[in-house]
Amino acid sequence: MTYRCAFLGCGPRAAGHAQAYSLITRGEKVAACDMNRERLDAFGETHGITARYTDLDEMLRKEKPDVVHMVTPPTLRVELMTRLAEAGVPGVIVEKPICIGAEDYQALRALEARSQTKFAVNHQLRHHPRILEFLQEVQAGKIGQVRFIDATAGLPMAGQGVHVLDLLFAFNGYAQPTSVFGASSGYDDIGGHHPTSKSAEFLLTFANGVRAVLMAGAGAPEFADGPSWMHKRIAVYGTHGFRHWRMDAWERSLPDGTVETHPHSYAEEDVQGQAGLTNAMFDWLEDDTAVAPTNLATSLDEWLVILAGYASTLEARAIEMPFDPPADLLERFKRFAGAA
Numbered sequence: 001m002t003y004r005c006a007f008l009g010c011g012p013r014a015a016g017h018a019q020a021y022s023l024i025t026r027g028e029k030v031a032a033c034d035m036n037r038e039r040l041d042a043f044g045e046t047h048g049i050t051a052r053y054t055d056l057d058e059m060l061r062k063e064k065p066d067v068v069h070m071v072t073p074p075t076l077r078v079e080l081m082t083r084l085a086e087a088g089v090p091g092v093i094v095e096k097p098i099c100i101g102a103e104d105y106q107a108l109r110a111l112e113a114r115s116q117t118k119f120a121v122n123h124q125l126r127h128h129p130r131i132l133e134f135l136q137e138v139q140a141g142k143i144g145q146v147r148f149i150d151a152t153a154g155l156p157m158a159g160q161g162v163h164v165l166d167l168l169f170a171f172n173g174y175a176q177p178t179s180v181f182g183a184s185s186g187y188d189d190i191g192g193h194h195p196t197s198k199s200a201e202f203l204l205t206f207a208n209g210v211r212a213v214l215m216a217g218a219g220a221p222e223f224a225d226g227p228s229w230m231h232k233r234i235a236v237y238g239t240h241g242f243r244h245w246r247m248d249a250w251e252r253s254l255p256d257g258t259v260e261t262h263p264h265s266y267a268e269e270d271v272q273g274q275a276g277l278t279n280a281m282f283d284w285l286e287d288d289t290a291v292a293p294t295n296l297a298t299s300l301d302e303w304l305v306i307l308a309g310y311a312s313t314l315e316a317r318a319i320e321m322p323f324d325p326p327a328d329l330l331e332r333f334k335r336f337a338g339a340a
Contacts, residue, residue, distance in 0.1 A: 003027040003091075003282055006063055008056060008080065009071035010034040010043035013095055017069040017122070018047040020274035026282045031063040056080070060087045067091040067281055071122075073193035074100045074158070078107045085115040091281045095122045097162045098299045100195050101330030102307050105300060112296045119296035120281050123166040125232070126294055127276025128269045130250055131167065134236070134243040138171055143238030143253065146172060149212040152220045154231030156188060157306050158196035161216030165302050166294065167234045167245075168204075168212055174298065175208040181318040182309030186218070187339035195330060197337065202309040214305070224248050230266075 005027045007014055011034075021029055031051040034040040044052045053059035068089050072080055074097050084092050098121050099105045112119070125131055138146060149171055151164035186198025199217040206212070215221075222231050223246055233246035241253035247266045253259055280292040308319040310333045326332075 003066040004030045004063065005067045005069065006031040006033065006059060006065035007069045007071065008033050010039050011071065014043060014069065014071040016270065016274055017071060020271055020278055023272065023275035024278055027067065027278065031059050031065065033059045056083065060089065065089060066285065067093065069093050071095045075193040078104050081119065082111060085111060085117040089117055091118045091285050093120050093122055093278065093281055097158045099303045102325035103327040105303055105307065105325065106327065108296065109300055112300065118284050120277065120292040121294045121296065121299040122277060123163055123294045124270060124273040124277045125163050125167055126170055127280065128273040130245060130264060130269060134245060135170060138236055138243060143236065143242055144240030146210050146236060146238050148237045149210065150235045151212065151214050152233055153216040154220050154222065154228035156196040156198055156217035157200050158194040159190055160229060160232050161214065164232055164234050165214055165305060168214060169298065169302055170293065171234065171236045172206055172210050175206040175210065177204050177305055177321045178207050179205045179318045179320050180305055180308035180312055182312040184310055184313040185337065187334055187337035200309055202305065204305065
């Protein structure tokens with residue numbers, strides 16, 4: 001089967017979604033939609049898409065896509081995801097971050113519970129070839145029992161902290177967190193639609209005994225020269241070794257006690273990762289048991305960690321999980337950070 005795939009939102013990030021189709025055999029780019037006609041036409045010309053719409057309902061009615069790549073600001077998540085679900089779109093790949101605060105988190109929990117649409121969040125790092133290799137090695141016990149995970153990002157939580165948080169969950173086998181103790185400071189609204197702390201560091205404890213540190217924003221470690229977005233990394237430490245991935249290189253401990261280190265091309269692997277994530281959606285559409293690893297329910301579990309970290313900052317205590325965040329949590333944090 002060849003899946004009919006459409007794009008909702010044609011800004012710069014949508015290009016990464018579209019470029020992956022050079023490596024995809026089960027899907028074809030059939031339509032694009034954006035309210036900005038100039039941006040829509042430029043995207044369509046670049047990616048060979050002739051069916052172009054400024055009205056979402058018209059595109060859904062005429063094109064009947066199997067998969068929609070939703071590459072829009074997070075402030076529009078709930079409205080557009082609800083419309084796609086009500087239109088019966090089988091699969092939707094949603095650009096990260098999945099939320100902006102607690103109110104939309106609660107709304108998407110409700111949507112996930114009632115909707116038949118399969119939503120996957122666009123954490124393409126989860127499908128990078130080197131990440132997949134390291135995941136297989138960790139799952140096979142190559143570093144013994146996982147004890148500690150260190151995940152950091154140069155951009156704030158709503159920027160790229162969510163990416164490394166998703167990897168943290170994956171390397172810990174999606175174990176449930178039991179507590180979050182966090183410190184956050186400053187406030188930014190990246191691009192006018194990504195509310196976030198400027199700096200945050202959370203200590204996570206999981207039900208399987210693993211502990212982890214998640215840090216994003218100002219103060220996060222840097223391992224090479226480059227802009228802040230070039231500093232995503234994750235290190236997984238076990239009883240018999242470690243695996244360390246970052247955007248420009250990777251390290252792997254060997255049985256003889258030495259460490260193997262190599263540079264790699266993030267850009268090349270990112271196209272492969274995006275194709276892998278898209279193929280994971282196709283797999284899920286074909287088999288209900290082949291749930292995409294970045295599915296909406298898991299991504300909301302991850303977002304709850306961020307909300308718990310903000311609550312921990314406000315209340316100066318560890319937040320026990322599961323946690324029911326108050327709807328006004330983001331506004332309370334903004335006041336705490338002096339932004340409201």
